[in-house]
Amino acid sequence: xxxxxxKDETVVTEYGDRKINVITRYCKGCDxxxxxxxxxVLEMKDFKVHVAxxxxxxxxxxxxxxxxxxxxxxxxxGKKGKAK
Amino acid sequence: MSGKDVFxxxxxxxxxxxLYAGCRFFAGYxxxxxxxxxEFLARRLPTVGGAFIQMExxxxxxxxxxxxxxxxxxSLTSTSGPGFSLKMENxxxxxxTEVPCVIVNVMRGGPSTGLPTGxxxxxxxxxxxxxxxxxPAIALAPDSVQEIFTETVRAFNISERLRTPVILLTDxxxxxxxxxxxxxxxxxLEIWERPRPTVPPDQYKPYDISEGIIPPxxxxxxxxxxxVTGLNHDETGFPTNNPSLVxxxxxxxxxxxxxxLDLIQKYEYFEKPKARIGxxxxxxxxRSSRAAIRMAEEEGIKVDFLRLITLWPFPTDAxxxxxxxxxxxxxxxxxxxxxxxxxxxxxxGKAETVGVNRVDGDxxxxxxxxxxxxxxx
Amino acid sequence: xxxxxxxxxxxxxxxxxxxxGCAHGTVMKSIxxxxxxxxxxxxxxxIVSGIGCASRMPGYVDFNTLxxxxxxxxxxxxxxxLADPGLNVIAVAGDGDALAIGGNHFIHTCRRNIDITLxxxxxxxxxxxxxxxxxxxxxxxxxxxxxxxNPDYAFDxxxxxxxxxxxxxxxxxxxxxxxxxxxxxxxxxxxxxSVIDALCTxxxxxxxxxKLGSAVDMIGWFKDNTVGIKAAGKLPPEKVEGKILTGxxxxxxxxxxxxxxAKIIEKTGGRS
Numbered sequence: 001x002x003x004x005x006x007k008d009e010t011v012v013t014e015y016g017d018r019k020i021n022v023i024t025r026y027c028k029g030c031d032x033x034x035x036x037x038x039x040x041v042l043e044m045k046d047f048k049v050h051v052a053x054x055x056x057x058x059x060x061x062x063x064x065x066x067x068x069x070x071x072x073x074x075x076x077x078g079k080k081g082k083a084k
Numbered sequence: 085m086s087g088k089d090v091f092x093x094x095x096x097x098x099x100x101x102x103l104y105a106g107c108r109f110f111a112g113y114x115x116x117x118x119x120x121x122x123e124f125l126a127r128r129l130p131t132v133g134g135a136f137i138q139m140e141x142x143x144x145x146x147x148x149x150x151x152x153x154x155x156x157x158x159s160l161t162s163t164s165g166p167g168f169s170l171k172m173e174n175x176x177x178x179x180x181t182e183v184p185c186v187i188v189n190v191m192r193g194g195p196s197t198g199l200p201t202g203x204x205x206x207x208x209x210x211x212x213x214x215x216x217x218x219x220p221a222i223a224l225a226p227d228s229v230q231e232i233f234t235e236t237v238r239a240f241n242i243s244e245r246l247r248t249p250v251i252l253l254t255d256x257x258x259x260x261x262x263x264x265x266x267x268x269x270x271x272x273l274e275i276w277e278r279p280r281p282t283v284p285p286d287q288y289k290p291y292d293i294s295e296g297i298i299p300p301x302x303x304x305x306x307x308x309x310x311x312v313t314g315l316n317h318d319e320t321g322f323p324t325n326n327p328s329l330v331x332x333x334x335x336x337x338x339x340x341x342x343x344x345l346d347l348i349q350k351y352e353y354f355e356k357p358k359a360r361i362g363x364x365x366x367x368x369x370x371r372s373s374r375a376a377i378r379m380a381e382e383e384g385i386k387v388d389f390l391r392l393i394t395l396w397p398f399p400t401d402a403x404x405x406x407x408x409x410x411x412x413x414x415x416x417x418x419x420x421x422x423x424x425x426x427x428x429x430x431x432x433g434k435a436e437t438v439g440v441n442r443v444d445g446d447x448x449x450x451x452x453x454x455x456x457x458x459x460x461x
Numbered sequence: 462x463x464x465x466x467x468x469x470x471x472x473x474x475x476x477x478x479x480x481x482g483c484a485h486g487t488v489m490k491s492i493x494x495x496x497x498x499x500x501x502x503x504x505x506x507x508i509v510s511g512i513g514c515a516s517r518m519p520g521y522v523d524f525n526t527l528x529x530x531x532x533x534x535x536x537x538x539x540x541x542x543l544a545d546p547g548l549n550v551i552a553v554a555g556d557g558d559a560l561a562i563g564g565n566h567f568i569h570t571c572r573r574n575i576d577i578t579l580x581x582x583x584x585x586x587x588x589x590x591x592x593x594x595x596x597x598x599x600x601x602x603x604x605x606x607x608x609x610x611n612p613d614y615a616f617d618x619x620x621x622x623x624x625x626x627x628x629x630x631x632x633x634x635x636x637x638x639x640x641x642x643x644x645x646x647x648x649x650x651x652x653x654x655s656v657i658d659a660l661c662t663x664x665x666x667x668x669x670x671x672k673l674g675s676a677v678d679m680i681g682w683f684k685d686n687t688v689g690i691k692a693a694g695k696l697p698p699e700k701v702e703g704k705i706l707t708g709x710x711x712x713x714x715x716x717x718x719x720x721x722x723a724k725i726i727e728k729t730g731g732r733s
Binding site: 108109111130131132133134135137139140141143144145147148149150151152153154155156157159173174177304305306307309310311312313314315322323 | 471474503504505507509519520523524525526527528529530533535536537538539540541542543544545547548565566568569722725726728729730731732
Binding site: 021025026028029030031032035036064065066067068069070073074075076 | 462463464466470475476477479480481482483484485486487489490491635636638639675676677680681
């Protein structure tokens with residue numbers, strides 16, 4: 001089961017040993033990470049990025065690479081592809 | 085050990101003085117009548133492991149010397165009026181960021197292209213107020229080839245110690261005139277270095293004034309990573325527009341000069357008993373003034389002489405000393421009346437003033453000054 | 462694994478000042494990863510900028526950083542580099558900063574071939590001052606100072622750099638942030654002057670006025686309107702026409718300025 005926990009300014013979403021951090025204070029809601037995620041993991045919620053389907057994440061890192069605001073970090077399992 | 089006697093042009097003496105002071109970086113752009121400074125250093129700097137670069141324009145040259153100074157190299161550029169105008173942008177940057185550097189302006193006639201080969205002293209006010217915004221200004225004006233050497237050394241010393249740009253204002257006459265000078269042996273003239281940090285890098289703040297109003301300056305690349313910006317900044321070097329931080333910082337930049345007048349101000353006062361006339365002059369006009377004073381004395385007119393070596397900060401006390409004694413102060417200068425206004429401001433009506441002004445590309449002659457002395461005597 | 466940007470970002474400086482959807486942050490991240498990839502020592506690296514949105518970048522990163530006057534990042538960089546050739550010098554500039562007010566410095570730094578890496582944050586507009594046309598604003602486009610369409614024609618950064626003699630010239634985009642990172646790393650490793658034309662976006666002052674859609678639309682446009690120069694050679698002409706070429710356009714070994722100056726010092730028997 002995926003779960004999201006807010007720690008200070010960061011919302012941590014975990015699924016198995018995969019973790020996606022959203023630093024909400026940095027997120028300006030530009031939608032770039034959401035639009036270009038190849039497997040539709042992310043959504044916008046209250047003008048901030050929200051990790052909606054972490055279980056589909058392939059750890060391609062494109063959201064993190066393109067995020068202009070240092071607001072999303074994909075702390076992966078180290079294994080590419082869907083986490084079990 | 086005695087010095088070495090050479091027969092030098094003023095511009096060469098300036099370049100030699102820079103080397104003596106420890107200058108190891110020059111960036112410039114060709115401009116008459118200052119180019120010999122660059123040519124001399126193009127030959128000599130590599131021989132002492134320094135670097136010379138001819139940049140694409142005057143602005144770039146000023147930028148490059150600031151960059152080099154941030155790495156810890158004493159740096160110089162030379163120019164004349166049109167180029168001096170272009171230096172102004174980054175001169176202000178050096179004032180605000182407190183980066184030591186020396187700018188030589190071998191003054192020529194202006195405005196605009198003016199008289200490239202004719203002497204002038206018309207950049208006096210530009211040296212004070214040329215760059216925008218309130219800023220400190222230091223300008224030195226030697227009157228002989230030997231003094232160009234020693235004042236260049238002093239320009240570097242002051243710039244390093246106070247972390248602010250220093251302008252050396254010479255002119256086409258003394259820049260191109262040749263005289264025999266003595267280059268003092270190494271160690272004879274004192275050489276000052278900028279204050280460098282004594283704290284470890286993690287405690288370093290580039291504009292920390294807890295030890296005094298001149299903050300220690302770290303060399304880029306030496307392990308002290310910090311930020312330099314032309315925006316108003318706080319003690320950490322990062323931009324701020326907090327009024328309570330900006331005002332004291334701006335005032336401190338000025339205070340670096342006003343609290344170090346003893347270090348900067350230099351002049352000669354030649355007093356004659358019972359003189360009722362005085363002359364205030366500088367640079368090559370001071371040479372004509374000296375001759376005129378001798379000629380006047382032969383006619384029985386006594387004239388006091390205040391020769392300014394530091395133009396900015398203006399030696400107000402010296403002008404007041406003269407005004408307290410004489411009735412009339414003559415100010416010969418190769419412009420249409422710039423320094424005279426500063427004399428008037430300083431003496432606040434304590435004496436009459438009159439100028440001897442010339443901007444036609446020829447020097448003010450002793451006879452011209454003598455004529456004025458006769459008129460007011 | 463997440464890239465540890467925190468190692469290179471000065472504490473307490475984020476969030477940055479750039480608008481939502483501005484791709485400058487993406488380019489800054491590519492620069493940081495490139496520096497990490499090359500393994501530059503922070504103490505021996507200097508990042509220099511001029512004025513404008515892009516020029517705020519050095520303030521965020523933990524190096525020796527120098528935010529100078531408008532257009533002057535390259536001559537300041539030149540002074541730094543020549544004074545201590547052992548330093549790694551990276552200059553960042555916007556298109557107006559690099560090519561208009563700094564245009565003279567740009568071409569002469571290319572000519573001089575001094576070992577500096579310049580990244581042009583090219584978003585076709587003066588953003589900081591509110592959207593005036595720049596030397597890379599395309600002909601006909603709207604800006605606050607071209608309310609009837611831009612009568613000027615744009616510079617092509619790559620062609621300009623090549624014509625002026627830069628020894629490394631490349632182009633990528635904020636959409637292609639990984640190739641951009643590789644090019645920047647390549648440029649840093651290249652001995653000589655490197656110019657990387659980093660196409661990015663200004664949704665606030667350029668996109669909106671020219672009805673280019675959202676930040677996402679503008680970034681996505683790069684995907685559909687660029688062709689790699691290697692691929693371009695193999696594609697039929699109609700697939701290449703009207704597209705922006707990306708990739709490494711020049712990588713040429715050529716004597717570097719500081720090396721040449723070191724020879725002069727040696728020749729004259731100079732010592733420091």
